[in-house]
Amino acid sequence: MDTNVSTRERFARIASPQEAEPSRTNDSAPAPSGRLDHWLLTRALAALGHPPLTVVLWDGREISGSASGRNSRLVVRDRPALWRLVWDPWFYFGELYAAGRLEVPDGLEDLLTATYVAHQQRQPTSNSLVRRVLRRARRARRNSLSGSRRNIHHHYDIGNDFYKLWLDEQLVYTCAYFADPAMTLEEAQVAKLDHVCRKLGLQRGQHVLEAGCGWGALALFMARHYGVTVKAFNISHEQIVHARQEAQRQGLSERVQFVEADWRTAGEPCDAFVSVGMLEHVGPENYRELGAAIDRCLKPAGRGLIHSIGQNRPGPTSSWIERRIFPGAYPPALREMVEILEPHDFSVLDVENLRLHYAQTLRHWLERFEQHVGTIGQMFDERFVRIWRLYLSGSMVAFQTGGLQLFQIVFARGDNNRIPWTRAGIYSSDGEVPAW
């Protein structure tokens, strides 16, 4: 139980609500009139694009964002909560929900979908000064070598036992590929690992470099099913410990080397470079360095695959997600991903967007999370449960409504003609690995 205590302590430090939660004694300040509440909230709902949402205040008053049909309800428990929500809804919704000062009687999915859809249907704002300032603010949590270690530790080192409760049995914490929509999560994660290997056309005896390997599922899968050797980098201590144990257990320690180090230290030649779900943590200010690392390692006939959450256009990370879930994270626009490859004359061969597969993956994760919510509450606390429920729900809804994308990009050196002639081999069922 020592592990759990330290995990809980660590979380308490990380998710400390001091900054966000106002002192309740503020309520004794001169009370603004009910008309002011109403006016502020009406303006805020208009700014959000008039979502089909009814806000129920602490005194029973109700204010609706739209008159249309059945609205999703949001209960605000006190006036300071309302004021904060009006001031910065995207940040304080998370803070106040986590603290139990907002309630969502119809469920988060309904409420978030209503809000996201209404917000998207407004005219998209240009890359305004405000956005740029927000992006600059984001840069505060820089992903330098030490910054990255701190940022990754925040999320991935809160205890493998927690992740085991709701991920698939191989602990794949990235978008699955439901080749058939009826697949289970377990099947879809295996299908994803195989989809990646087929896109890379891995051949027995080749050497793969993996940047950001999670708990090691892809590296082990590639070695076991494609006969390659793998050097896999990760700076999450708990993940590396687990991955090494798995390699041992599966008898793959000779062929898969898990290195507790930053991808920036990679330097040896490889036939394939692969990175699944790490780019989100790199940050655009380090994309040049990532491109240079790939260029340093990839052999002349090598191939690469980057799998990352993305956006349709550059925009800031959700401030709440950046604060409470993924410090330093940024989901790039496709344009920004492509810019990683440009300086080294890499050629983009294939891009696939698996947005709806991530929505489905998250639905599975969320269901399993809710099944274990009692255990999780005991491992951490109620606040942790609410933060994670909101993070998983919000991500699911963002992928479902088109706010987030999932891009897989395959690339090769610009002068490499040993590239697949068509993509048909990825989808053929003859068991052959697509030829490069």
Added chain:
Amino acid sequence: MDTNVSTRERFARIASPQEAEPSRTNDSAPAPSGRLDHWLLTRALAALGHPPLTVVLWDGREISGSASGRNSRLVVRDRPALWRLVWDPWFYFGELYAAGRLEVPDGLEDLLTATYVAHQQRQPTSNSLVRRVLRRARRARRNSLSGSRRNIHHHYDIGNDFYKLWLDEQLVYTCAYFADPAMTLEEAQVAKLDHVCRKLGLQRGQHVLEAGCGWGALALFMARHYGVTVKAFNISHEQIVHARQEAQRQGLSERVQFVEADWRTAGEPCDAFVSVGMLEHVGPENYRELGAAIDRCLKPAGRGLIHSIGQNRPGPTSSWIERRIFPGAYPPALREMVEILEPHDFSVLDVENLRLHYAQTLRHWLERFEQHVGTIGQMFDERFVRIWRLYLSGSMVAFQTGGLQLFQIVFARGDNNRIPWTRAGIYSSDGEVPAW
């Protein structure tokens, strides 16, 4: 024969060599020493990356770019030609070859491959001041409504009879798709038209808007095989005349409307927007307008496909190609293509790079062109033959060596969830159109 005369006159105006060809009387200027020729040429070859190339001068002297093995030979017929070549090899090679002042005894493919490969293997230059100045210079031939008409007229209105000599029977003047590498050009062009329709998931009764329709092959194919109606835009008069005749002949005039107008005038709602081989003529300064036109027309559940020659990173069009072949043309980097879609929250679903298919397409075109070189010489003149031989050879080699790419991008509106679940349907042989 009136047509041929006017075609020849038009070409004479277009490809007038006055500007480029120096007066031979310049040769009477004080002759520089043979050592100066040697020094200049050695520097030029070094700047090109030491290609395996031997330059044979008018007096029999030989200077090699590299000592390695079998070099490709380039014969320079006079000293002013050499000086021009040294000054700006990428532009004057074309000018001097067209004028017969350079000869290539081992064939253009060998020579160009040697040069392109050596040039690519140099360290890629950054987006330097020189590049930016060149790009600015390019902007001189702007693709405004009237500029586009002039630029398109230059290339596409030189006579359908000429194109019939060396294109496939449907006159498809864009990259084919050799689903099987053994396909004939005719088969591969049909496969390309079908590949595009499958990616778009066209369903009977839908309405398609095509921007830049060439001689109408895709529009007619979509109507015939997928039961859609099409409105196709083109500003090349000769192409539109041919396309309308074909629609009539095939009994498709009711379902395919060929409009002699710029895509910028498009405004009606469509289920699919498609543009194959037009973006190269739009120019980055008009990408915003193109994005806006798509946004204006595409229905909420619509899908789009843009097929274009591209580059691995932004860089200027070959100055010779821009002058003699495609005024106003620019092959965008993938990043620039994606930027067309960003402001309107379109979501990129799929990108495929068919570079090597274009090399193969061009090999077919070039072979047919050479088979009809006598006829073409009579239709135009020897200079025309040499210009077109170089253009087709140079393009083939550029695709073969990785200097040019061919991107097909499929996109939909960001909030559209009626998108294909996977891409497997594009490759299935059950005859079903992939479901959107």
